[in-house]
Amino acid sequence: MLVRVFVVNKHSNTGIRGPRVPFLVRPITNAVANKVTDFLILPNMKKHFAFLEKQLETSGGDYLCGPNLTAGDVALSFVILVNKPAYPKLGNWKPEQEYPRVWAYMSRLETSPGWLRSIEKIKSIEGSFALYRGAKE
Template sequence: MLTVHHLNNSRSQRVLWMLEELGVPYEIERYERNPKTMLAPPSLVKVHPLGKSPVVTDGKATLAESGAILEYLVETYGEGRFSPDAGTPSFLRYRYWMHYAEGSLATPLLLQLVFDQIERKAPFLVRPVAKAISTQVKGMLVTPNLKRHFDYLEGELTEHGPWFAGRSFSAADVQMSFGIEAADARGLLRNRPKLADWLRRIHDRPAYQRALEQGGSYDLGSF
């Protein structure tokens, strides 16, 4: 039986969603973040040396990294579904978005999260200085970079949509979901109607809703 080592409020929600789309039976091993640090518990190290989620075990195989897991699931269980045909323009887009989600988009989102946390959690005596530094870095680097990325994504869906690989829903949409949902929780989808519409459509998918029932609370705005 395939097992998803599922951490609350994490990228492993994408794995549950992909499995629900595929209709593959699975079990869930649940882990909870430390409520103060929001870090994964040390027990995940027993599954994978990095102690991070998502991790999937399938027989003797242990797989980590969202993109690698989704590709494995589609190649192993998809029977031609959720991936465009190899050699087509849609497949090139599919492969690109599978890597872009964590290779390009995740970094500025993480930087924004880090600097927001610095502003909120710095010790009281140094908070004004920390906030001043954070505001300057975000203004010079993080915010313009995020705008560039989300303007780009809006344009790509406008020109090539309605899904990221083209006309059909694919695992690339599952892979892109975490970053775009995190952005929506931070108000970054305002005045970006194509992205907002894409987000509504993924939330309406029955498999997405079943995955939420399986995975539990999923609130990226709580970070």
């Protein structure tokens, strides 16, 4: 579900808001994108962040399934980290304050040795690293 929210968010924020949209049509497409964000994306993000917050609270450790990093954490890492800079801009919410465990979890994922090694490996092959095309390193 979090992946679907990510895809819808990417479409509404880049596909119909971007500079390729004609100037005279842009207010209409922005209004549509804002409604999609308000009524679909933000409520779903809050629901999923609340689930993750509860899971992290009851896991008995710093990760989803306890004290150690698992395949579940690795699988979720891209999906949750790719939009981290955009989460606070999605609407009227402060995810770092409302979901402190999730925000700390994302920071742990970003600083885990495996994540950092993978970034260095990508940089050695590609010359740079970005979570998605268009993102800044």
